[in-house]
Amino acid sequence: MSEHSKVPSVEASELAKKLSESGLRLTSQREHVFHVLRAQTDHPTADEVYLRTKAEMPEISMATVYNTLDALVRCGLVKQVNVDRAATRFCCNMEDHCHFYCEECGWVHDIELSGGIRDFPIRMPRDLSARQLDISIRGACRNPGDCNRKSAGSS
Amino acid sequence: MSEHSKVPSVEASELAKKLSESGLRLTSQREHVFHVLRAQTDHPTADEVYLRTKAEMPEISMATVYNTLDALVRCGLVKQVNVDRAATRFCCNMEDHCHFYCEECGWVHDIELSGGIRDFPIRMPRDLSARQLDISIRGACRNPGDCNRKSAGSS
DNA sequence: GTCAATAATTAGAATCATTCTAATTTTAAA
Protein backbone atom coordinates (compact mmCIF):
# COMPACT_ATOMS: atom_id res chain seq x y z
CA MET A 1 0.00 0.00 0.00
CA SER A 2 2.95 2.38 0.33
CA GLU A 3 2.81 5.11 -2.27
CA HIS A 4 6.46 5.37 -3.21
CA SER A 5 6.98 1.82 -4.48
CA LYS A 6 10.48 2.40 -5.77
CA VAL A 7 12.45 -0.47 -7.18
CA PRO A 8 15.16 -1.62 -4.76
CA SER A 9 18.52 -0.45 -6.03
CA VAL A 10 20.68 -3.32 -4.81
CA GLU A 11 20.53 -4.62 -8.35
CA ALA A 12 20.34 -1.19 -9.97
CA SER A 13 24.08 -0.66 -9.70
CA GLU A 14 24.91 -3.99 -11.32
CA LEU A 15 22.33 -3.28 -13.98
CA ALA A 16 23.70 0.18 -14.71
CA LYS A 17 27.22 -1.19 -14.91
CA LYS A 18 26.40 -3.99 -17.32
CA LEU A 19 24.24 -1.73 -19.44
CA SER A 20 26.90 0.95 -19.77
CA GLU A 21 29.47 -1.71 -20.65
CA SER A 22 27.31 -2.34 -23.68
CA GLY A 23 26.81 1.35 -24.34
CA LEU A 24 23.23 1.29 -23.09
CA ARG A 25 21.53 3.67 -20.67
CA LEU A 26 19.89 2.82 -17.42
CA THR A 27 16.25 3.75 -17.71
CA SER A 28 13.31 3.34 -15.45
CA GLN A 29 11.71 0.82 -17.80
CA ARG A 30 14.83 -1.32 -17.87
CA GLU A 31 15.08 -1.17 -14.12
CA HIS A 32 11.50 -2.32 -13.72
CA VAL A 33 11.77 -5.16 -16.21
CA PHE A 34 14.96 -6.39 -14.60
CA HIS A 35 13.37 -6.17 -11.20
CA VAL A 36 10.37 -8.15 -12.39
CA LEU A 37 12.67 -10.86 -13.70
CA ARG A 38 14.52 -11.07 -10.40
CA ALA A 39 11.38 -11.06 -8.29
CA GLN A 40 10.43 -14.62 -9.24
CA THR A 41 12.50 -17.63 -10.20
CA ASP A 42 10.10 -18.83 -12.85
CA HIS A 43 10.69 -18.28 -16.56
CA PRO A 44 8.13 -15.79 -17.75
CA THR A 45 7.29 -15.18 -21.37
CA ALA A 46 7.67 -11.71 -22.81
CA ASP A 47 3.98 -11.27 -22.38
CA GLU A 48 4.13 -12.27 -18.73
CA VAL A 49 7.02 -9.88 -18.17
CA TYR A 50 4.90 -7.24 -19.83
CA LEU A 51 1.93 -7.84 -17.54
CA ARG A 52 4.02 -7.90 -14.39
CA THR A 53 5.97 -4.81 -15.31
CA LYS A 54 2.78 -3.05 -16.23
CA ALA A 55 1.58 -3.60 -12.67
CA GLU A 56 4.52 -1.53 -11.43
CA MET A 57 4.58 0.84 -14.39
CA PRO A 58 1.26 1.02 -16.21
CA GLU A 59 2.48 3.11 -19.12
CA ILE A 60 5.13 0.66 -20.35
CA SER A 61 4.60 -0.82 -23.80
CA MET A 62 5.01 -4.29 -25.17
CA ALA A 63 7.59 -3.03 -27.65
CA THR A 64 9.72 -1.71 -24.81
CA VAL A 65 9.49 -4.99 -22.98
CA TYR A 66 10.77 -6.80 -26.05
CA ASN A 67 13.48 -4.19 -26.57
CA THR A 68 14.49 -4.34 -22.93
CA LEU A 69 14.58 -8.12 -22.76
CA ASP A 70 16.76 -8.03 -25.82
CA ALA A 71 19.03 -5.47 -24.21
CA LEU A 72 19.31 -7.52 -21.03
CA VAL A 73 20.18 -10.62 -23.00
CA ARG A 74 22.76 -8.71 -25.05
CA CYS A 75 24.53 -7.34 -22.00
CA GLY A 76 24.63 -10.72 -20.29
CA LEU A 77 22.11 -10.27 -17.52
CA VAL A 78 19.37 -12.51 -18.82
CA LYS A 79 19.35 -15.81 -20.70
CA GLN A 80 16.97 -16.76 -23.39
CA VAL A 81 15.36 -20.16 -23.08
CA ASN A 82 13.49 -21.94 -25.79
CA VAL A 83 11.10 -24.67 -24.87
CA ASP A 84 9.22 -26.32 -27.68
CA ARG A 85 7.36 -24.06 -30.04
CA ALA A 86 5.81 -22.00 -27.28
CA ALA A 87 6.76 -18.44 -26.47
CA THR A 88 10.40 -17.80 -25.71
CA ARG A 89 11.04 -17.61 -22.01
CA PHE A 90 13.59 -15.59 -20.11
CA CYS A 91 15.74 -16.47 -17.14
CA CYS A 92 17.91 -14.30 -14.96
CA ASN A 93 19.91 -17.12 -13.41
CA MET A 94 23.22 -16.75 -15.19
CA GLU A 95 24.84 -19.84 -13.69
CA ASP A 96 25.43 -22.78 -15.98
CA HIS A 97 22.25 -24.77 -15.66
CA CYS A 98 19.66 -26.52 -17.72
CA HIS A 99 15.91 -26.30 -17.91
CA PHE A 100 13.21 -28.71 -17.02
CA TYR A 101 9.90 -28.26 -18.78
CA CYS A 102 6.81 -29.96 -17.39
CA GLU A 103 4.59 -31.10 -20.23
CA GLU A 104 1.60 -31.30 -17.88
CA CYS A 105 1.53 -27.83 -16.38
CA GLY A 106 4.01 -25.83 -18.43
CA TRP A 107 6.25 -25.05 -15.49
CA VAL A 108 9.89 -24.35 -16.28
CA HIS A 109 12.44 -25.25 -13.65
CA ASP A 110 16.17 -24.71 -13.37
CA ILE A 111 18.33 -27.78 -12.89
CA GLU A 112 21.91 -27.54 -11.70
CA LEU A 113 24.76 -29.23 -13.45
CA SER A 114 26.84 -31.33 -11.08
CA GLY A 115 30.01 -30.82 -13.09
CA GLY A 116 31.25 -27.99 -15.20
CA ILE A 117 29.67 -27.71 -18.62
CA ARG A 118 33.15 -28.43 -20.01
CA ASP A 119 33.30 -32.13 -19.17
CA PHE A 120 30.18 -33.15 -20.99
CA PRO A 121 30.59 -36.28 -23.07
CA ILE A 122 30.22 -34.48 -26.37
CA ARG A 123 32.62 -35.07 -29.20
CA MET A 124 32.92 -31.66 -30.77
CA PRO A 125 34.10 -31.53 -34.41
CA ARG A 126 37.18 -29.31 -34.73
CA ASP A 127 35.69 -27.24 -37.50
CA LEU A 128 32.91 -26.04 -35.27
CA SER A 129 33.36 -23.46 -32.55
CA ALA A 130 30.77 -23.47 -29.80
CA ARG A 131 29.57 -20.30 -28.19
CA GLN A 132 26.72 -21.63 -26.17
CA LEU A 133 25.37 -24.95 -24.99
CA ASP A 134 21.72 -25.32 -24.12
CA ILE A 135 20.22 -28.32 -22.41
CA SER A 136 16.51 -28.73 -21.96
CA ILE A 137 14.71 -31.61 -20.36
CA ARG A 138 11.05 -32.23 -20.79
CA GLY A 139 8.90 -34.45 -18.63
CA ALA A 140 6.47 -34.16 -15.76
CA CYS A 141 6.62 -32.36 -12.41
CA ARG A 142 5.36 -35.26 -10.30
CA ASN A 143 3.19 -38.30 -10.60
CA PRO A 144 0.53 -37.37 -13.13
CA GLY A 145 -2.28 -35.53 -11.41
CA ASP A 146 -0.14 -33.96 -8.75
CA CYS A 147 1.39 -30.96 -10.46
CA ASN A 148 -0.61 -27.83 -10.99
CA ARG A 149 -1.69 -28.76 -14.50
CA LYS A 150 -2.55 -26.10 -17.00
CA SER A 151 -1.76 -23.30 -14.59
CA ALA A 152 1.57 -22.32 -16.04
CA GLY A 153 3.21 -18.97 -15.56
CA SER A 154 0.74 -17.19 -13.32
CA SER A 155 2.23 -14.68 -10.90
CA MET B 1 13.41 -37.48 -66.60
CA SER B 2 11.91 -40.90 -65.98
CA GLU B 3 8.15 -40.73 -65.75
CA HIS B 4 7.50 -43.19 -62.96
CA SER B 5 9.45 -41.44 -60.19
CA LYS B 6 8.23 -43.72 -57.43
CA VAL B 7 9.56 -43.30 -53.93
CA PRO B 8 12.05 -46.05 -53.08
CA SER B 9 10.35 -48.54 -50.79
CA VAL B 10 13.30 -49.58 -48.67
CA GLU B 11 11.99 -47.20 -46.07
CA ALA B 12 8.33 -47.62 -46.96
CA SER B 13 8.08 -50.86 -45.01
CA GLU B 14 9.54 -49.34 -41.87
CA LEU B 15 7.31 -46.34 -42.32
CA ALA B 16 4.20 -48.46 -42.76
CA LYS B 17 5.08 -50.50 -39.71
CA LYS B 18 5.66 -47.55 -37.42
CA LEU B 19 2.59 -45.77 -38.69
CA SER B 20 0.32 -48.73 -38.15
CA GLU B 21 1.75 -49.19 -34.67
CA SER B 22 0.27 -45.79 -33.94
CA GLY B 23 -2.96 -46.58 -35.73
CA LEU B 24 -2.06 -44.44 -38.71
CA ARG B 25 -2.32 -45.24 -42.38
CA LEU B 26 0.42 -45.25 -44.95
CA THR B 27 -0.42 -42.67 -47.56
CA SER B 28 1.38 -41.37 -50.56
CA GLN B 29 1.82 -37.96 -48.94
CA ARG B 30 3.38 -39.45 -45.84
CA GLU B 31 5.67 -41.57 -47.94
CA HIS B 32 6.86 -38.54 -49.88
CA VAL B 33 7.40 -36.37 -46.82
CA PHE B 34 9.35 -39.11 -45.10
CA HIS B 35 11.38 -39.66 -48.21
CA VAL B 36 12.18 -35.96 -48.43
CA LEU B 37 13.38 -35.98 -44.83
CA ARG B 38 15.64 -38.95 -45.47
CA ALA B 39 17.03 -37.58 -48.70
CA GLN B 40 19.14 -34.94 -46.97
CA THR B 41 20.80 -34.83 -43.59
CA ASP B 42 20.04 -31.19 -42.98
CA HIS B 43 17.24 -30.04 -40.74
CA PRO B 44 14.58 -28.50 -42.92
CA THR B 45 11.79 -26.32 -41.64
CA ALA B 46 8.21 -27.29 -42.30
CA ASP B 47 8.19 -24.85 -45.14
CA GLU B 48 11.31 -26.36 -46.66
CA VAL B 49 9.80 -29.83 -46.34
CA TYR B 50 6.73 -28.46 -48.06
CA LEU B 51 8.73 -27.06 -50.98
CA ARG B 52 10.79 -30.21 -51.45
CA THR B 53 7.80 -32.49 -51.23
CA LYS B 54 5.89 -30.30 -53.63
CA ALA B 55 8.63 -30.91 -56.17
CA GLU B 56 7.81 -34.62 -56.06
CA MET B 57 4.10 -34.17 -55.49
CA PRO B 58 2.83 -30.79 -56.64
CA GLU B 59 -0.67 -31.16 -55.23
CA ILE B 60 0.37 -31.58 -51.59
CA SER B 61 -0.74 -28.88 -49.18
CA MET B 62 1.03 -27.10 -46.37
CA ALA B 63 -1.55 -28.37 -43.89
CA THR B 64 -0.76 -31.95 -44.86
CA VAL B 65 2.94 -31.35 -44.41
CA TYR B 66 2.32 -30.08 -40.89
CA ASN B 67 -0.04 -32.96 -40.18
CA THR B 68 2.41 -35.47 -41.57
CA LEU B 69 5.41 -34.10 -39.72
CA ASP B 70 3.34 -34.29 -36.58
CA ALA B 71 2.39 -37.88 -37.36
CA LEU B 72 6.01 -38.83 -38.00
CA VAL B 73 7.08 -37.26 -34.73
CA ARG B 74 4.27 -39.01 -32.86
CA CYS B 75 5.20 -42.41 -34.19
CA GLY B 76 8.86 -41.97 -33.41
CA LEU B 77 10.33 -41.59 -36.87
CA VAL B 78 11.26 -37.96 -36.72
CA LYS B 79 12.54 -35.66 -33.98
CA GLN B 80 11.56 -32.10 -33.47
CA VAL B 81 14.38 -29.67 -32.96
CA ASN B 82 14.04 -26.16 -31.68
CA VAL B 83 16.75 -23.67 -32.38
CA ASP B 84 16.26 -20.19 -31.05
CA ARG B 85 13.09 -18.44 -32.07
CA ALA B 86 13.34 -19.50 -35.67
CA ALA B 87 11.05 -22.02 -37.31
CA THR B 88 10.94 -25.46 -35.78
CA ARG B 89 13.17 -27.88 -37.61
CA PHE B 90 12.81 -31.60 -38.09
CA CYS B 91 15.37 -34.36 -37.99
CA CYS B 92 15.11 -37.98 -39.00
CA ASN B 93 18.22 -39.15 -37.17
CA MET B 94 16.73 -40.99 -34.21
CA GLU B 95 20.03 -41.71 -32.49
CA ASP B 96 20.81 -39.84 -29.31
CA HIS B 97 22.57 -36.77 -30.55
CA CYS B 98 22.63 -33.04 -30.13
CA HIS B 99 22.40 -30.17 -32.54
CA PHE B 100 24.87 -27.59 -33.57
CA TYR B 101 23.46 -24.34 -34.90
CA CYS B 102 25.70 -21.97 -36.83
CA GLU B 103 24.78 -18.41 -36.02
CA GLU B 104 26.47 -17.19 -39.20
CA CYS B 105 24.80 -19.27 -41.85
CA GLY B 106 21.90 -20.96 -40.08
CA TRP B 107 23.19 -24.46 -40.72
CA VAL B 108 22.05 -27.15 -38.30
CA HIS B 109 24.38 -30.06 -37.77
CA ASP B 110 24.09 -33.29 -35.79
CA ILE B 111 26.72 -33.95 -33.17
CA GLU B 112 27.25 -37.38 -31.69
CA LEU B 113 27.34 -38.02 -27.99
CA SER B 114 30.43 -39.95 -26.99
CA GLY B 115 28.69 -41.56 -24.03
CA GLY B 116 25.13 -42.60 -23.39
CA ILE B 117 22.77 -39.79 -22.57
CA ARG B 118 22.39 -41.47 -19.19
CA ASP B 119 25.73 -40.57 -17.72
CA PHE B 120 25.41 -36.84 -18.16
CA PRO B 121 26.51 -34.89 -15.11
CA ILE B 122 23.03 -33.65 -14.33
CA ARG B 123 21.62 -33.84 -10.83
CA MET B 124 18.00 -34.65 -11.45
CA PRO B 125 15.54 -33.83 -8.64
CA ARG B 126 13.57 -36.93 -7.59
CA ASP B 127 10.22 -35.25 -7.99
CA LEU B 128 10.81 -34.68 -11.68
CA SER B 129 10.56 -37.40 -14.28
CA ALA B 130 12.38 -36.75 -17.52
CA ARG B 131 11.00 -37.91 -20.82
CA GLN B 132 13.37 -36.19 -23.16
CA LEU B 133 16.69 -34.41 -23.02
CA ASP B 134 17.60 -31.90 -25.68
CA ILE B 135 21.02 -30.39 -26.13
CA SER B 136 21.68 -27.62 -28.58
CA ILE B 137 24.95 -25.89 -29.20
CA ARG B 138 25.21 -22.61 -30.99
CA GLY B 139 28.32 -21.16 -32.52
CA ALA B 140 29.99 -20.84 -35.89
CA CYS B 141 30.75 -23.36 -38.63
CA ARG B 142 34.35 -22.31 -39.23
CA ASN B 143 36.56 -19.32 -38.93
CA PRO B 144 34.30 -16.34 -39.56
CA GLY B 145 34.03 -15.74 -43.28
CA ASP B 146 34.43 -19.32 -44.28
CA CYS B 147 30.99 -20.82 -43.81
CA ASN B 148 28.28 -20.24 -46.36
CA ARG B 149 26.78 -17.32 -44.49
CA LYS B 150 23.15 -16.42 -44.88
CA SER B 151 22.48 -19.32 -47.21
CA ALA B 152 20.75 -21.56 -44.72
CA GLY B 153 18.56 -24.46 -45.69
CA SER B 154 18.90 -24.41 -49.43
CA SER B 155 18.76 -27.77 -51.14
C1' DG C 1 20.47 26.87 -19.28
C1' DT C 2 19.84 26.22 -24.61
C1' DC C 3 20.36 23.35 -28.48
C1' DA C 4 21.33 19.72 -31.35
C1' DA C 5 22.30 14.87 -31.66
C1' DT C 6 21.39 10.49 -30.11
C1' DA C 7 18.94 6.97 -27.60
C1' DA C 8 14.73 5.20 -25.86
C1' DT C 9 9.89 4.62 -25.87
C1' DT C 10 5.46 4.12 -27.89
C1' DA C 11 1.23 2.42 -30.59
C1' DG C 12 0.06 0.03 -34.01
C1' DA C 13 0.89 -2.36 -38.33
C1' DA C 14 3.28 -6.18 -40.50
C1' DT C 15 5.32 -10.72 -40.56
C1' DC C 16 5.67 -15.42 -40.12
C1' DA C 17 5.18 -20.04 -38.21
C1' DT C 18 1.71 -22.77 -36.79
C1' DT C 19 -3.04 -24.28 -35.82
C1' DC C 20 -7.81 -24.49 -36.74
C1' DT C 21 -12.08 -25.04 -39.62
C1' DA C 22 -15.09 -26.79 -42.72
C1' DA C 23 -15.57 -29.04 -46.94
C1' DT C 24 -13.98 -32.80 -49.93
C1' DT C 25 -11.69 -37.03 -51.01
C1' DT C 26 -9.80 -41.43 -49.91
C1' DT C 27 -9.58 -45.69 -47.53
C1' DA C 28 -11.07 -49.77 -45.01
C1' DA C 29 -14.75 -52.60 -43.49
C1' DA C 30 -19.17 -54.45 -43.52
Place this chain on the structure above:
DNA sequence: TTTAAAATTAGAATGATTCTAATTATTGAC
Protein backbone atom coordinates in the same frame (compact mmCIF):
# COMPACT_ATOMS: atom_id res chain seq x y z
C1' DT D 1 -22.28 -51.02 -52.68
C1' DT D 2 -22.82 -48.42 -48.35
C1' DT D 3 -21.08 -46.45 -44.58
C1' DA D 4 -17.92 -44.68 -41.25
C1' DA D 5 -13.47 -43.20 -40.15
C1' DA D 6 -9.22 -41.12 -41.64
C1' DA D 7 -6.76 -38.05 -44.49
C1' DT D 8 -6.29 -34.12 -47.31
C1' DT D 9 -7.16 -29.53 -48.74
C1' DA D 10 -7.57 -24.26 -49.02
C1' DG D 11 -7.92 -20.69 -46.56
C1' DA D 12 -8.91 -18.26 -42.29
C1' DA D 13 -7.37 -17.46 -37.57
C1' DT D 14 -4.01 -17.17 -34.02
C1' DG D 15 -0.14 -15.69 -31.48
C1' DA D 16 4.65 -14.42 -30.83
C1' DT D 17 7.79 -11.38 -32.48
C1' DT D 18 9.59 -7.60 -35.29
C1' DC D 19 9.26 -3.39 -37.77
C1' DT D 20 7.88 1.50 -38.60
C1' DA D 21 7.26 6.08 -37.89
C1' DA D 22 6.29 9.42 -34.61
C1' DT D 23 7.18 11.20 -29.96
C1' DT D 24 9.79 11.85 -25.80
C1' DA D 25 13.88 11.76 -22.86
C1' DT D 26 19.05 12.15 -22.21
C1' DT D 27 23.36 13.65 -23.09
C1' DG D 28 27.12 16.63 -24.17
C1' DA D 29 28.68 20.71 -26.22
C1' DC D 30 28.21 25.54 -26.18
